[in-house]
Amino acid sequence: MEEIFLQSFKNLFIERCNHIPLLDMGEDSVRYDFFTALKTEYNLDNYEIKLESAINSQCFIPRADVNAYRKEKPKMDLVVDTLNMCAEFGLFRQNSNEEGTINKTDRLIKTLNDMIRLGLESYFTHRKAYFICVADAKMLRHRLRSGILGAFPSNYPITPNLVAELRQLRTANFDLRFIEKMNELNLSFDATIIFNEPIVADRINMETRLIIWNVTIC
Secondary structure (H helix, E strand, O other): OOOHHHHHHHHHHHHHHHOOOOHHHHHHHHHHHHHHHHHHHHHHHHHHHHEEEEOOOHHHOOOOOOOOEEEEEEEEEEEEEEOEEEEEEEEEEEEEEEEEEHHHHHHHHHHHHHHHHHHHHHHHOOEEEEEEEEEEOOOOOOOOOOOOOOOOOOOOOHHHHHHHHHOOOOOHHHHHHHHHHHHHOOOOOOOOEEEEEEOOOOOOOOOOOEEEEEEEEO
16 A cells, blocks of 8 residues: 555544544444545546455355355455455444443454455455554553463464464454364465554544554465
């Protein structure tokens, strides 16, 4: 991703946060500003940016109950064939109780799940793959008690052994359709941070960062 595009995306999201509190946003707000930056900086037409695009069918092993899940079609948040890229998004923020906590481990596992989906999609389609996330102070610097991963956000080497260890956690809800394919192919992925900058805006009430990982095959 080019720096001019990344800064355009960041500025669009800052403008949104000048008018709307993060608490009043959903993940789609991040996705929409990314969509807008793509259109503006790469001069794309709307139809060139696919939202909720079906993941390559080779990327997962369908559930055993074929009758119940015969229409099973996992989706990728965003695909742009023109740029040969795909992306998943996350928004990890406080809940309505400012003094309360959020399930940080659940959000970390969601991140790793999405990175594995991206890695498999990249393996079969050769697209560049990105996980794009906005996180506030409730999530930043979260570290698993086991210490097997760095504090959020970090670069993540995602291996079958790491996933097996994390699955021992009662709260580690991995999507086995993709894990089984990853294990079958004995694949590992590197999720490397390529952008990590603060979001400072009028309606932001705590430290907030925009983070982008590039997911590649080891």
